[in-house]
Amino acid sequence: MKRTVIFVCAAMLLAVSACKQRQSNQAADLERKADSLITLANNFFKPLPAEALNPENPLTPEKVALGKALYYDNRLSLNQTQSCNTCHDLKTFGVDNLPTSPGDNGMPGTRNSPTVLNAALHFLQFWDGRNKDVEEQAGGPVMNPAEMNMPSEAVVMDRLAADGRYVEMFAAAFPEEKNPVTFTNMRNAIGAFERTLLTPARFDKFLAGDRQALTEAELNGLGAFIGTGCTACHNGALLGGNMFQKYPLFGTHKEYTGSDVDDTGRMQVTKNEADRDLYKVPSMRNIAETWPYLHDGSVKELDKTIDIMARAELNKTLTPQQIIDIEAFLKTLTGKVPAEALN
Template identity: 45%
Template structure:
């Protein structure tokens, strides 16, 4: 009796050990398998986002960085790109809808500019070709800088003596290099250098331990739920336009005050009704509020809504928490040249004042 009990215990112990070993192998196998699956749908961020057409030149980056942070291009001197794309908020402004010159409110939420140049187009509705086109058109946007035309915007820049030399260095050999086109190219060059690699990139490069067990579980849930049908590639989004509310009307869940028809208002094609660009999810954990209208403040709620309206699924609380943990691993390092604001070229009268004191020395 004692003996058989002992045997039973030994048997149980042996089974347990075998089970444990098998489970360990299983976990190892599953981990490798998860990494391999992830590598099929995502890629690590590139070093920068330069293209042959839009190269990154140091002189352009320096100029573009200054212009990005300079509010003096706006009609009332209140608004720079950085007003709505703040470094301390990972290139967003924390508001549902940002305020521009004369406090005019934008119709849509400000997405982050970090890694933005990866995307197929710019803006929620894709109505800007690329970051260069975006920056140029922002000059005369009524809800950003408030300039009535390009000429008056350029005159504001030309009124700041230091910029002339900076434009000449960035665009050598051009007779008048202070143009809206070059403004766009310079700022675009700067934006193409704004890449934020995170632990997820380490993971995708083959280091399975770069993500915690919870984050890996979240990644698996993200893959298995079907989020990657739209959120894929190096940006974890940014590669296509999709209907917001593929399964049911988005506003049922977001409680949006106004219903935005999305890309339809740009193309007037019925197929584009409620279609928006799939946003990049890089740094999403630190860039609330969410969606094109900033209607949702908390990330778990945004994840719940996505599963419901895009995939017709009711995710369990635990699955939502796991996905949120995974999304946290997409928060990257801010480049120093974005984290720290530049010192801007002085105004004309300040520059003159400097010279006067210079003479006295």
């Protein structure tokens, strides 16, 4: 009996030891895989910068505070129904999760409102790149009849100048100016605030060498993302936001989405036929939270969008497992909205 017990105990110890050895081997394999992918990923991507600076618009606490107040102020729209945050809600990752956003007149726009998070790092602003930076962009929607619909810059500033608190805040933000309550300074203040809206994520830790930052499924997704060719457009610190690309290269938008929206992309700005169907490549930062997708917000599901983009841009059909893995990887790009930016 004793020998039987001893034998059973020994067998159990061997089994436990073998299990631990397998786990150790699996962990070692996973670390080697992570090491390899860290090296490979750093050929295509960069960690998110700690700052998004503009030498023409230096950041100060006073300017950022003014920009935050303006960002949340409905008085920037004609009927005082909308602020910047209405379409770019910071509590929902800088979007409103609508296909297209209604303007001050209640009518929906024609393009999906992109996230304001990390937007200061984009090479140009808007889907068609019509503004050079967030400072220039900040004034556009205020004056756009389809958006905030203000009749003139003078009306905007008269409203703000009637508020003694704003008079003090503009003076503090632009102390070198005799008459600081101007439309240009309004744009610069909002732009300064938006330059603080950076959202580092787990993927940044991975790029910096943290082998435990991603799970095995997420590592598989990163490998599939690179191997499939997604990095042709989605690269750099933002995994996008740094070039124009024609969409779709293969097939038609209606074929993939059922959407009847007729949008010529950047051609609307340049009037150049060569720019037909060119759009700024979206950043993949926080992409899992910024649905719906594409320029007209015609697709709500991330997995469906991954499938569409592979077919439309790369002429490739992904397997269901590849789509699952890539979606898992993209979720590692979700960061946190800076707490001090929330109202």
